Amino acid sequence: MIKYVKSSGGLVPAPSEDTAEVFLAILGADELRESKADFPHREEFLRTMRSIRYCKAEVFRDCIFGTLRIPQRSESYSPRLAFGYYMTENNLLIAEETGDLKKWAEKETDAVGSADSPDRLLLYVLEQATEDDILYLSHFENELEEMEESLSRRIPKDFFAVLTKRRKKISEFGAYYEQLIGIAELMQTGISDAFVQSGEMWEHFARRVELLLNHTHLLNEYLMQLRELYQSEQGARQNRTMEILTVVTTIFLPLTLLTGWYGMNFVNMPELTWKYGYIAVIAAAAVMVIAEIIYFKKKKLL
Numbered sequence: 094m095i096k097y098v099k100s101s102g103g104l105v106p107a108p109s110e111d112t113a114e115v116f117l118a119i120l121g122a123d124e125l126r127e128s129k130a131d132f133p134h135r136e137e138f139l140r141t142m143r144s145i146r147y148c149k150a151e152v153f154r155d156c157i158f159g160t161l162r163i164p165q166r167s168e169s170y171s172p173r174l175a176f177g178y179y180m181t182e183n184n185l186l187i188a189e190e191t192g193d194l195k196k197w198a199e200k201e202t203d204a205v206g207s208a209d210s211p212d213r214l215l216l217y218v219l220e221q222a223t224e225d226d227i228l229y230l231s232h233f234e235n236e237l238e239e240m241e242e243s244l245s246r247r248i249p250k251d252f253f254a255v256l257t258k259r260r261k262k263i264s265e266f267g268a269y270y271e272q273l274i275g276i277a278e279l280m281q282t283g284i285s286d287a288f289v290q291s292g293e294m295w296e297h298f299a300r301r302v303e304l305l306l307n308h309t310h311l312l313n314e315y316l317m318q319l320r321e322l323y324q325s326e327q328g329a330r331q332n333r334t335m336e337i338l339t340v341v342t343t344i345f346l347p348l349t350l351l352t353g354w355y356g357m358n359f360v361n362m363p364e365l366t367w368k369y370g371y372i373a374v375i376a377a378a379a380v381m382v383i384a385e386i387i388y389f390k391k392k393k394l395l
Contacts, residue, residue: 094120095195117214118186119195122177125188134158138179142188145175148272150279156181159276163222164265166229174222178215185211187218197221212280213291216298219273223302226266230308233263237315244319244326252323260316263309270306274299340394347381 096107097117107115120128122142138158141151150159158179176189187194208214237259243249277299280289289295355364355374364370389395 094118094124095198097198115184116211117184117198119198120186120188121192122188122190125177132156132179138177142177145177148269148276150276152279161219161222162269164262164269178218180211180215183211185214194218210291212289213294216280216291216294219276220298223273223305226305227308230266230305230312233259234312234315237312237319241319241322244322248323248326248330253320256316256319256323260313260320263312263316267306267309267313270302270309273302274306277302336394340389344382344385344389347385348378351378351381 095118096115098107098115125142126139133155134153137151141158141160145160145162148159148161150157156179158177160177161175163174174189174191174193176187176194179186179188189195208217240252240256243252249255277295280295281292281299351374355362358365364373367373386395
């Protein structure tokens with residue numbers, strides 16, 4: 094566990110003796126469960142920490158607590174950052190699984206120290222979590238444009254699988270932003286000023302996240318257009334294949350009729366005993382095939 098107290102110079106590590114009011118405490122989820130500290134709604138908070146599936150906030154008379162789950166931005170980053178927070182009028186407690194927030198707090202002591210209230214400190218954490226999201230979404234859009242260009246050349250074998258994976262990812266971010274907006278709106282309304290002293294900042298944060306949410310909606314529409322384009326390309330290729338098969342079948346249909354006709358071997362068929370009958374049939378078949386090929390080329394079917 095790491096604890097910070099406020100001083101004139103910002104946040105500083107709490108002294109070993111517990112004489113000062115702790116402003117920020119970051120501890121592991123196991124440390125929280127093993128801790129004997131008693132605070133209001135402890136059991137409810139522990140129950141919330143058992144499975145962090147989404148972002149939420151729960152408001153009580155003497156505290157606000159909830160969870161935050163930040164989606165993965167790349168496959169190389171694992172695991173997802175997820176933590177619980179417990180906020181009172183005077184301090185903020187954060188419980189996490191990975192230890193990433195402890196490292197972050199150690200690097201951002203000066204910036205975090207500028208927060209003058211626990212809700213402003215929590216808001217700063219959320220702002221940092223979404224700071225580079227516009228760049229991520231822009232990179233995501235560039236990937237979709239490259240996928241669209243690849244369709245004009247050839248259809249990759251794994252195109253639909255990659256498209257489905259991208260759709261799930263953008264849906265995950267869309268749900269994440271909706272949950273953040275819900276938290277920000279909750280912080281703006283219906284809560285005592287003792288808990289939330291940065292209402293205008295929360296409103297600004299909600300507007301910024303709403304822009305990110307709108308961007309995900311546009312990307313989702315783009316994904317749907319790509320899926321429709323993929324399906325139309327697949328249909329066009331299948332139609333082209335069927336067209337070629339139909340032309341080939343049509344070319345050889347007269348030959349099938351010819352072989353079937355002369356395969357009957359009736360006695361009075363003059364060609365059966367004619368010296369040049371075999372060559373004449375070959376020539377007739379060649380003429381028919383050439384004539385049909387010329388016809389189909391003029392019709393642009395070949």
